[in-house]
Amino acid sequence: MSESVPKASLYYFPPSIWCSAVLLALQEKGYAEDEVDLKSVDLSKGENYALAFLRLNPKATVPTLVVPFEKTLSADSESRYKALTDTKAIIEFLDKSRSAISRTNTTSSAPAPALAPATIAFTAISNNIIELLHSDEGSPNAAKWYNARDETSLQELSKSLGPFFAAKRDAIAFNIAESEKGAVQASTKTKKFWEDKKAGIAELAEVFADAGKSESELSPEGKSKRAEYFKNAKKLWETDLKAVLTRVNKEMLGPFALGDQLSLADMHLAAWLARLVSLAGGNVSDKGDGAISKLENHIGNGFVLPKDFQWNPPQRDGSEVQPVTQSKLAAFWDAVKERPSWKKVYADGLH
Numbered sequence: 001m002s003e004s005v006p007k008a009s010l011y012y013f014p015p016s017i018w019c020s021a022v023l024l025a026l027q028e029k030g031y032a033e034d035e036v037d038l039k040s041v042d043l044s045k046g047e048n049y050a051l052a053f054l055r056l057n058p059k060a061t062v063p064t065l066v067v068p069f070e071k072t073l074s075a076d077s078e079s080r081y082k083a084l085t086d087t088k089a090i091i092e093f094l095d096k097s098r099s100a101i102s103r104t105n106t107t108s109s110a111p112a113p114a115l116a117p118a119t120i121a122f123t124a125i126s127n128n129i130i131e132l133l134h135s136d137e138g139s140p141n142a143a144k145w146y147n148a149r150d151e152t153s154l155q156e157l158s159k160s161l162g163p164f165f166a167a168k169r170d171a172i173a174f175n176i177a178e179s180e181k182g183a184v185q186a187s188t189k190t191k192k193f194w195e196d197k198k199a200g201i202a203e204l205a206e207v208f209a210d211a212g213k214s215e216s217e218l219s220p221e222g223k224s225k226r227a228e229y230f231k232n233a234k235k236l237w238e239t240d241l242k243a244v245l246t247r248v249n250k251e252m253l254g255p256f257a258l259g260d261q262l263s264l265a266d267m268h269l270a271a272w273l274a275r276l277v278s279l280a281g282g283n284v285s286d287k288g289d290g291a292i293s294k295l296e297n298h299i300g301n302g303f304v305l306p307k308d309f310q311w312n313p314p315q316r317d318g319s320e321v322q323p324v325t326q327s328k329l330a331a332f333w334d335a336v337k338e339r340p341s342w343k344k345v346y347a348d349g350l351h
């Protein structure tokens with residue numbers, strides 16, 4: 001590739017769940033390391049709220065893929081580049097940009113697989129699943145923030161999330177202060193965005209900061225914030241995520257979302273499930289049944305997914321093929337964790 005060809009830049013943060021979905025797609029499609037510029041945006045330092053990043057993506061989220069436009073004569077960079085700010089759009093773009101005539105450049109030089117569903121019916125299932133995984137009810141980020149339903153787990157969770165939320169809140173406050181001093185020029189819209197984000201983040205930051213206090217040591221306000229936190233956590237895990245897991249398990253065909261062949265929805269599902277299993281105390285060594293049973297137990301109240309999928313899982317050791325019956329999500333876990341893309345993205349553990 002010559003130096004003059006403009007490259008796409010992926011703004012990402014390695015522990016971020018939706019960035020992992022994009023990284024899986026880059027691997028599956030066989031993008032070489034030198035084909036996309038990876039640019040780190042440290043969410044734990046609130047770097048996504050800096051003005052320079054907000055100019056690329058006013059929603060302040062990663063992944064963000066900045067792609068050069070080929071068909072333009074304009075010299076101004078605003079119109080020569082386009083930012084894709086949504087995981088679904090980014091993965092679709094990466095899929096289309098590398099056809100079967102493009103060679104993969106990762107683990108083999110086989111043709112790049114097409115991840116887009118081949119039929120209207122498959123597209124509908126795929127979109128349903130992706131929508132469920134990105135819904136508020138299925139939010140893997142909320143799942144992480146609200147992964148405590150009693151005081152002991154809240155104390156434990158606050159050790160990592162307390163500093164994380166405090167740093168984010170302080171980074172936004174710094175941006176607001178800079179703009180008030182006139183050191184940077186932020187629009188009214190951006191200032192409002194900062195204020196709204198800061199308020200939401202500060203709320204959680206306070207709950208985590210107070211996590212070490214016993215109920216009786218809390219101010220009346222602190223008490224009601226903690227109660228609100230537990231109420232949200234309970235609803236998210238015991239009602240919303242439970243419903244999303246049940247629906248995804250029902251909609252998917254197994255072992256992958258659309259059956260035997262890997263597709264777009266699997267990039268989202270693999271990252272989403274890895275996050276939930278990790279929050280439930282699972283790790284990369286867990287097999288499908290074990291990973292899903294940890295997740296079911298974590299949801300609690302006797303929740304189990306139907307074990308109605310029979311298949312022949314991949315055999316690594318050359319042993320005889322034994323058909324197994326399990327939930328589709330357990331079959332998915334067994335199938336996806338064998339892939340080099342998954343092993344690479346989760347080489348340092350689930351996140």
Ligand SMILES: N[C@@H](CCC(=O)N[C@@H](CS)C(=O)NCC(=O)O)C(=O)O
Nearest residue numbers: 016017018043060061062085086087
């Ligand atoms: N709808 C967006 C959501 C992306 C998203 O939620 N990204 C998270 C990281 S996984 C983020 O950037 N959060 C900003 C923050 O935590 O400050 C997408 O699908 O790309």
Ligand SMILES: *[C@@H]1O[C@H](CO)[C@@H](O)[C@H](O)[C@H]1NC(C)=O
Nearest residue numbers: 032034104105106107108109
């Ligand atoms: C991938 O591309 C690099 C050059 O960018 C080349 O050196 C390498 O051999 C390629 N690998 C495969 C597996 O095709």
Ligand SMILES: *[C@@H]1O[C@H](CO)[C@@H](O)[C@H](O)[C@H]1NC(C)=O
Nearest residue numbers: 281282283284285286290349
């Ligand atoms: C994964 O968890 C199991 C317990 O469920 C533990 O025995 C094992 O050592 C863990 N493996 C890794 C790689 O952390």
